[in-house]
Amino acid sequence: MIELKNITKVYKTGEVETTALKNINLKIERSEFVAIMGPSGSGKSTLMHIIGLLDRPTSGEYFLEGINVNRLSDNELANLRNKKIGFVFQAFYLLPRKNVLENVILPTIYSGLDQELREKKAKKALKDSAFPENFIYHYPNQLSGGMMQRVAIARALVNDPEIILADEPTGNLDTKTGEVIMHTLQKLNLEKGITIVLITHEEYIAQHAEKIIKIRDGEIIAEEKVKNRKILYYNNEI
Amino acid sequence: MKFNDLLKESLSSLKANKLRTGLTMLGIIIGVASVISMISLGEGSKISIQRSIESLGSNNLIVFPGIVQPGRGFIASGRGGAEVLKIKDVEELRKIENIIAISPEIQRRFQIVSEVGNNINSTVLGISSDFFIVRNIQIANGEKISEDNVKSFSRVAVLGSNITKDLFGDINPLGKKIRINNLSFRVIGVMQPKGSTGFVSYDDFILVPYSVMQKQLAGTEYFNSIAVKVDSKENIEKVRGEIEERLVKLHNVSEPDFSIFSQEDILSTLTSVINTFTIFLSFIAGISLVVGGIGIMNMMLTSVTERTREIGLRKAIGAKRNDILKQILLESIFITLIGGLVGIILGSTITFVVGKIANINILISIKAILISVFISTLIGMIFGYYPAKKASNLDPIEALKYE
Structure with a gap:
């Protein structure tokens, strides 16, 4: 699904060069739930940006479903981001002027979906992310943090992506709400088979994944299966 | 998208x-x-x-005394600055075949008193009978100034519509007397109102025979301008050339001591x-x-x-x-x-x-x-x-x- 070969990313600020990623080799299979863990400045965000097609590596190759994305144009990358990848950010990034439903619909505008289909898919996505139905015409500032993150997850789901990239999705939430969000992500992974890449610096959150990739100073230092995985998924829950 | x-x-x-x-x-x-x-x-x-400008009459050429320098424009020239146009010139222009009417004009400002006692200061224009043709002026009431009036030095006057109101109010002025510069004139007609024509309004004018104007009012034998009506638009330039040629010869000068304007000149x-x-x-x-x-x-x-x-x-x-x-x-x-x-x-x-x-x-x-x-x-x-x-x-x- 995702395959990184010798990915290096170097930032240049004036004369100073900073190497954010060094020779990263990484393989993530379809329907895997992977956590990328590392302290701040370790390069995990840069790695996520590259996986998410928001940034291009300085050298190395990135295959997404067997396609070498290095060769794609900006427009083709935008198209892939739109159709195959869903982003969930720490700060939610909901548009304050739009209500919940409109926020979820936003990605479908850029994929040129029909009006009717958009609303149908957005409502479905909100249901899948366990967002309460009677709040869908509310505005983001009327919602709690947990609800906002659910809207963001629904927005990531609306175009039926194959991968969800979650960058510290619980960073702005309290522990309990954070766990509920992790629960939702696990459910999407298990029920829909969506590949999930979770970026976090918290061991506790990372243990919700199947596999943890530890990164430090731009290098992968460990890649291990989670032994006592926290499964919050129960069949009887929505 | x-x-x-x-x-x-x-x-x-x-x-x-x-x-x-x-x-x-x-x-x-x-x-x-x-x-x-x-x-x-x-x-x-x-x-x-x-x-x-078009309502002033079409296909007109106007001869002014003196030279208007190119670029100075028509409006800047002082009318009547020079005195060269006389009845001789009018006779000479009559020989040009494409001219269908000639209107020599002389104007002065005078004090005018009506029979009913109103007193104003206005422009008096000495004209010939052709004036009405060349300047496209209609009479609302009464009659025009005729060639006979000119020849016999009749003290008759045709009033502009505004002047009529000023002098007589609502009284019918026909047959009434007015005094221009203390000479008595009989009102024989009133012009149809024409409105402002850009820079002159005949509604404010009093028309008298030019002979009376020259001899009895102004004491001069010169005209301020001679306007002529050409038979067709195509002949305007030809007539302009002929006027120039004839008048230069008549005045016995090497360069014209007059200026000729067409409507187009003024308009442009x-x-x-x-x-x-x-x-x-x-x-x-x-x-x-x-x-x-x-x-x-x-x-x-x-x-x-x-x-x-x-x-x-x-x-x-x-x-x-x-x-x-x-x-x-x-x-x-x-x-x-x-x-x-x-x-x-x-x-x-x-x-x-x-x-x-x-x-x-x-x-x-x-x-x-x-x-x-x-x-x-x-x-x-x-x-x-x-x-x-x-x-x-x-x-x-x-x-x-x-x-």
Whole structure:
């Protein structure tokens, strides 16, 4: 699904060069739930940006479903981001002027979906992310943090992506709400088979994944299966 | 991205900041409105000048004494500065076959007293019977000054419509006496009102036979001008040449000591003055359009900065560079387009009201409307392009991190 070969990313600020990623080799299979863990400045965000097609590596190759994305144009990358990848950010990034439903619909505008289909898919996505139905015409500032993150997850789901990239999705939430969000992500992974890449610096959150990739100073230092995985998924829950 | 989605996104961000959008739009509204009113007033006055010159009679040539230097213009020349035109000249011009009427004219200002006691100071014009043909003057009441009146030195007068009111009020003036410079004249006719013809209004004139004017009122044998009517437009230049040739010979001079004007000369002089004025005023009005455009750029830059994170998010979830560019550009075009339309309505209304109040001719031309819509949309595109380009080039990662 995702395959990184010798990915290096170097930032240049004036004369100073900073190497954010060094020779990263990484393989993530379809329907895997992977956590990328590392302290701040370790390069995990840069790695996520590259996986998410928001940034291009300085050298190395990135295959997404067997396609070498290095060769794609900006427009083709935008198209892939739109159709195959869903982003969930720490700060939610909901548009304050739009209500919940409109926020979820936003990605479908850029994929040129029909009006009717958009609303149908957005409502479905909100249901899948366990967002309460009677709040869908509310505005983001009327919602709690947990609800906002659910809207963001629904927005990531609306175009039926194959991968969800979650960058510290619980960073702005309290522990309990954070766990509920992790629960939702696990459910999407298990029920829909969506590949999930979770970026976090918290061991506790990372243990919700199947596999943890530890990164430090731009290098992968460990890649291990989670032994006592926290499964919050129960069949009887929505 | 579909066009109506683009439109919706653009409109919703404009609506989010109604006051700011409105104020920015106001700049364009004022600019377009002033351009429209300036062009309309200019076009209107051009037409009214044209009409009044044409109402003076068509195919006319007017001979003035003295030389008007080229470039100084017709209006700048002092009429009657030189004294060279006499009855001899009129006789000479009568020999030109393409001339169908000759009107020698002499004018002075005099004190005029009516039988009923009203007293005014006005212009008295000494004329021949041809005056009515050449100058296209109709009589409303009574009769014209005839060739017999001229020959027999009749002290008769034809009054302009305004003068009639001033001297006699509502009393019928026909057959009544007026005193011009203490000489008694009998009123035999009243001219039809003609309105201002640009720079003279015969409504304020009193017509008397030129013979009486020359001998008894002014004490001169010269004329202020000789107007002639040519049989057709095609012959005007030919007749102009012939007049010049004959009069130079008659006056026994090497260079003409007189000037000949055609209606076209006068018209083109006045039109070019008005054109210059209109262009000048429109240019000043155009500056306000440019200032309005800068207002748009300013607003769009602020709005793009405020929406940095939103733009970053849009790009992350799949907006292409062009989608962002189009959205921002459409916002500024929308402001100028709506501003332009409101400006046209406002400008036309202002022009119409001013035209009515000040009683000036106006012409709200399609040309003016198209020009201002085009220019304002262009301004929207030009001044919106930089902010739009800036927004579309934002790096999504940087934009999302923006605080």
